[in-house]
Amino acid sequence: MSQKKTNISKKREPLSDRRKFILNMARGVGIAALSGFVWSAYVDEATASQLLLRPPGAIKEDDFLKTCIKCGLCVEACPYDTLMLAAPGDNDRPLGTPYFVPRDVPCYMCTDIPCVPVCPTGALDESSVSTDGKLDINIADMGLAVIDKESCIAYWGIQCDACYRACPILGKAITIEYDQNTRTGKHAFMKPIVHSDACTGCGLCEHACVTEKPAIFILPREIAMGKAGSHYIKGWDKSDEKRLEGATTKINTTEISKQKASDKLNGDMLEGLY
């Protein structure tokens, strides 16, 4: 019994300072690893949104998230209360970053773009909305208008050009295409068409759309557009055709078996299977 007691007291010698320090450090690292895991999982989740519309001149979303300091100077500069800062609990909106919802308040495309030059961090990049050193809101790219032809009443044959009239670059970003209404045989379709090269994504069309839920709406360009891939070349487009210049030709041939399919099946292919 007494033997045991001395054993225990031997084991409980006070820790040396160095050992204490190392153990404490290890403890710290353990806690840090756990909290770091939870923290980064949260941050990952909190910054996952892709469907947000940013102010004009916003840099690529990934870079935007690391560059925006969330000061709200752009929000304060906006004369129309278009821009807002995402508050905690706003679904899918990275906390504190500026965004706008065009159905509520679209971007009115001020020619002096007051929201961009005030940005202290360059998350809103002045050069991306400038031509020849002058601010030019018409080259802004906040998103791209997309039309749902199913719910657009103009595509049904009802006359409506609300989006076309609302468009600040009308005739370029939205045009009206005339078509014959074969259902009635005597009326015309006047279909709005969005042109991605001119559309800035300001959302005045979405704001103006008369349907219950807008049939024309703004999506971030990357989401709204597909991509054909570089191996498709428009042969009728001189500038696109130029990509063929200097292209090398390489012919790939595949060795085709001369055997008949039945020979192949009756041959050694099945051997080893049974």
Place this chain on the structure above:
Amino acid sequence: MKYIWNNYRYLILRRVVQIGLLVLYFGANAWGWSVLQGNLSSSVIFGVIPMSDPYAALQMLAAGALLATNLLMGVAVATLFYLLVGGRAFCSWVCPINMVTDAANVLRSRLGFNRLANKQPASRKMRYWILGLSLIISAVMGVTAFEFISPISMLHRGIVFGIGFGWAAVVVIFLFDLFVLKNGWCGHLCPLGGFYSLLGKFSFIRVHHYEENCTLCMKCKEVCPEHQVLHMIGKKSIPVLSGECTNCARCIEVCDDEALGFSIRKLAEKKTGA
């Protein structure tokens, strides 16, 4: 009246400054005032002088963002300012969370939680771990890690731009400080406080102890939110040199014996050296 002046003059002044700054920020967004625009992450004073949170900039750097000149200027202004007035002067004179945790602290001692657990179960070094962790997560995830969870920005941004669910974070901190850990958030966890502690090591304005006047009443240690910085009380006439001191001046005003006062670092050091 004299009693209030003697015992609460700095506290009252701090509340005036804290609330005054909030009103100025709020007015910038609500009524277009231009005294103080933006928020604590990045501001513009009188429409000219930039001031940016150096810790946020550090996270941006870790995340791999390009730091704009404007931002760097703002960071320089803020760094110089807090080098002058004391790093954690931010915590006790500017940060809105200070009012929340101070309230929790008062209530805590009234309700007797301080008697329940006299020994603090947690280390005040945690903030430096969290500071380091935030930079690691920023680097790995490519976003500013603390800025997406900071209750300071949530509250401040919330007051200026709309709070959403941000009040929940504030309530959590209040309850944590009230029930779980005395000075839990500001004194143990907050990495921004940790950052300013590191900066504050080099700052000029310090609290100075005059041992010859001290009657060892220990009122100062009782009222101090970072009582470990007052280790010299009754022992040595030296300035409080720990960066963890928030320059809140509570110790100065509760002292009835003029054993504590503000001093300028250089002069103070010469005095003690002589």
